[in-house]
Amino acid sequence: MKNFLFIAQYPNMMPNADLIRRSLQLQRKMVLGGILLLGFLSSCRKDDQNPESLMEQFLSTDSENEQITQFEEDGAEVGMDQRVSLGDASEMLSASRCANITRDNVSNPRRITINYGPVNCLCRDGRYRRGVVIIEYTGARGVAGSTASMSFSNYFVNDRGISGNRNLVFGTSTQGNPLRTTQFNLSITHPNHNGAWTRQGLRVREKIAGDSTVTLMDDVYLITGNGSGSGPNGITFNHNILTPMRKEGSCRWLVSGSIQFSRNNQTSRTLDFGNGACDDQATITTSNGVRTITLP
Numbered sequence: 001m002k003n004f005l006f007i008a009q010y011p012n013m014m015p016n017a018d019l020i021r022r023s024l025q026l027q028r029k030m031v032l033g034g035i036l037l038l039g040f041l042s043s044c045r046k047d048d049q050n051p052e053s054l055m056e057q058f059l060s061t062d063s064e065n066e067q068i069t070q071f072e073e074d075g076a077e078v079g080m081d082q083r084v085s086l087g088d089a090s091e092m093l094s095a096s097r098c099a100n101i102t103r104d105n106v107s108n109p110r111r112i113t114i115n116y117g118p119v120n121c122l123c124r125d126g127r128y129r130r131g132v133v134i135i136e137y138t139g140a141r142g143v144a145g146s147t148a149s150m151s152f153s154n155y156f157v158n159d160r161g162i163s164g165n166r167n168l169v170f171g172t173s174t175q176g177n178p179l180r181t182t183q184f185n186l187s188i189t190h191p192n193h194n195g196a197w198t199r200q201g202l203r204v205r206e207k208i209a210g211d212s213t214v215t216l217m218d219d220v221y222l223i224t225g226n227g228s229g230s231g232p233n234g235i236t237f238n239h240n241i242l243t244p245m246r247k248e249g250s251c252r253w254l255v256s257g258s259i260q261f262s263r264n265n266q267t268s269r270t271l272d273f274g275n276g277a278c279d280d281q282a283t284i285t286t287s288n289g290v291r292t293i294t295l296p
Contacts, residue, residue: 150167203224242260
């Protein structure tokens with residue numbers, strides 16, 4: 001009776017069969033769309049965690065790790081050079097002298113502390129640093145037989161946390177050039193790369209130009225070496241420098257050379273830095289071909 005009275009009083013509000021059908025179709029489309037969206041988001045998350053995807057992300061920034069290492073070891077050499085005042089050393093490393101450098105020439109081994117402070121400090125290589133780098137050394141800058149060890153305290157570069165150590169030994173190449181051999185064992189936490197990566201290995205840096213001056217801008221290095229490491233999701237990798245990587249003090253990026261990586265002793269890929277031009281372009285060669293990437 002109530003339904004009859006409702007229809008009698010409001011005849012224009014009676015349900016329309018076509019309207020009901022279209023409403024149901026719209027609801028089904030909305031449900032299907034929601035399912036597809038959830039699937040897409042899930043696949044994106046899975047892709048972000050995919051070992052191949054993670055490895056590609058790592059390769060795109062590993063060259064930056066090489067440059068970060070170069071800058072830090074150059075900083076250690078500057079600190080070891082008694083000809084360079086602490087103020088000049090700070091200016092050589094940081095754009096606004098925000099790096100506070102101290103020397104302890106009494107202790108044995110002697111100690112250099114490079115304190116970038118608790119907030120980001122813009123450095124000469126265009127990267128932001130905060131925290132402390134500690135160098136303990138014997139001998140003098142560039143003198144064969146001298147040694148240095150580097151450690152870190154709450155140290156970040158472009159918000160990547162770096163911990164571990166490096167041990168440096170200075171020598172002379174067969175061509176008579178200064179040689180710097182580094183054993184490293186590092187952990188690098190990438191905030192956008194799903195956790196921490198480890199890197200262990202050896203680098204040999206031969207300075208082929210710029211040794212006659214104290215400035216870093218005219219230095220040119222050829223870098224060789226190899227190593228291994230690990231990352232999220234059980235990733236392990238080995239790397240070997242195929243052709244010496246060339247680092248010029250006047251350029252932010254590596255300008256030439258190539259390094260080969262193999263993941264979990266299976267697939268291999270080669271990262272090539274070009275033919276000498278100072279730019280942010282490199283190529284990655286895999287079994288699927290060659291593609292160009294932009295370096296950080």
